[in-house]
Amino acid sequence: MSCVRTIAITNQKGGVGKTTTTVNLGAALAGMGKNVCLIDLDPQAHLTMHFGIEATTTRAGMYDVLTADTPLTRAAVGIEPNITVIPSVIDLAAAEVELAGAVGREQILRDRITEETLPYDLILIDCPPSLGLLTLNALAAASEVLIPLQPHFLALQGLGQLLETVSLVRRRINPTLKVAGVIFCMFETGTRLSGEVVEDVRNFFASASGGDAPWSEAHIFKTRIRRNIKLAECPSHGTTIRHYDPSSHGAEDYAALADEFLAAFVADSAEQTDRETLVDVRMPADVVGEGDAEPVAPPAVPSHEAAQ
Numbered sequence: 001m002s003c004v005r006t007i008a009i010t011n012q013k014g015g016v017g018k019t020t021t022t023v024n025l026g027a028a029l030a031g032m033g034k035n036v037c038l039i040d041l042d043p044q045a046h047l048t049m050h051f052g053i054e055a056t057t058t059r060a061g062m063y064d065v066l067t068a069d070t071p072l073t074r075a076a077v078g079i080e081p082n083i084t085v086i087p088s089v090i091d092l093a094a095a096e097v098e099l100a101g102a103v104g105r106e107q108i109l110r111d112r113i114t115e116e117t118l119p120y121d122l123i124l125i126d127c128p129p130s131l132g133l134l135t136l137n138a139l140a141a142a143s144e145v146l147i148p149l150q151p152h153f154l155a156l157q158g159l160g161q162l163l164e165t166v167s168l169v170r171r172r173i174n175p176t177l178k179v180a181g182v183i184f185c186m187f188e189t190g191t192r193l194s195g196e197v198v199e200d201v202r203n204f205f206a207s208a209s210g211g212d213a214p215w216s217e218a219h220i221f222k223t224r225i226r227r228n229i230k231l232a233e234c235p236s237h238g239t240t241i242r243h244y245d246p247s248s249h250g251a252e253d254y255a256a257l258a259d260e261f262l263a264a265f266v267a268d269s270a271e272q273t274d275r276e277t278l279v280d281v282r283m284p285a286d287v288v289g290e291g292d293a294e295p296v297a298p299p300a301v302p303s304h305e306a307a308q
């Protein structure tokens, strides 16, 4: 049984920096000695394309992992010594449709991860911009959720729905799931709006701190990922910012984020792993559906945001 630590990088809002963060936080962590596996769970396959991985007739990917019992290690593509990618080489939207009636469909990825002895320290899952079955699989498999946010005036829109989904998955299938933190991406340093949105997000999460909600210990990362064109250029060069331009703001920011991540979360990973190995909850197939327990309401959207 694998005890690898699994983190879902998710926000159903499109274009907020999920893939860029999965790739470059992963690469920065790999550079710090962690053996990292990046899972592309998005039918758009941006992470797979980012690394220039091409579909071949023999290449297995997440579609096969989810629909055909293919082990993760058979789909794994080694990128460099500490980075492995599980690519999306066949449209995962088809998997979502095919699995619609399958028993235990939300827990397939979790089963694949736990049934193998995987050599990774961390698995980062790049989620699609939706809260469908693929994202549910990521939330069921993960111990933590990282939420990238873009600090513009609609940043908090949809966050309540995401947190409700996290809460539901925690109640039904993954009792130790928590929101580890929020990462500001494409940050415009020095603008008033960015400052206001950061304040709103702080208040949003502060109102839940200390309670039972999965986001009550969410860490608002001090490291902000500044807008940096080099980050947008990386995919067309098939590499990460760490190799593409190590002296860029993008490389600096993701290295600082990895430092902050390790300091904030990996210190308690031994304790976390102990808890994970104790929990093996098997639930009926239709776990994510009608509610039978008191939901934990996400905090209200601040008035500044709601007024936009």
Ligand SMILES: Nc1ncnc2c1ncn2[C@@H]1O[C@H](COP(=O)(O)OP(=O)(O)OP(=O)(O)O)[C@@H](O)[C@H]1O
Pocket (backbone or CB within 6 Å): 013, 014, 015, 016, 017, 018, 019, 020, 021, 042, 044, 046, 127, 128, 129, 185, 186, 187, 225, 226, 227, 228, 229, 230, 231, 232, 233
């Ligand atoms: N800090 C940044 N500076 C400049 N460009 C960025 C930055 N972060 C991401 N981008 C660019 O913004 C676009 C959206 O980023 P990304 O693909 O990471 O978002 P996403 O949340 O994964 O999107 P989707 O929801 O479509 O999967 C990409 O073109 C990416 O290269």
Ligand SMILES: [Mg+2]
Pocket (backbone or CB within 6 Å): 018, 019, 020, 042, 046, 126, 127
């Ligand atoms: Mg993406």
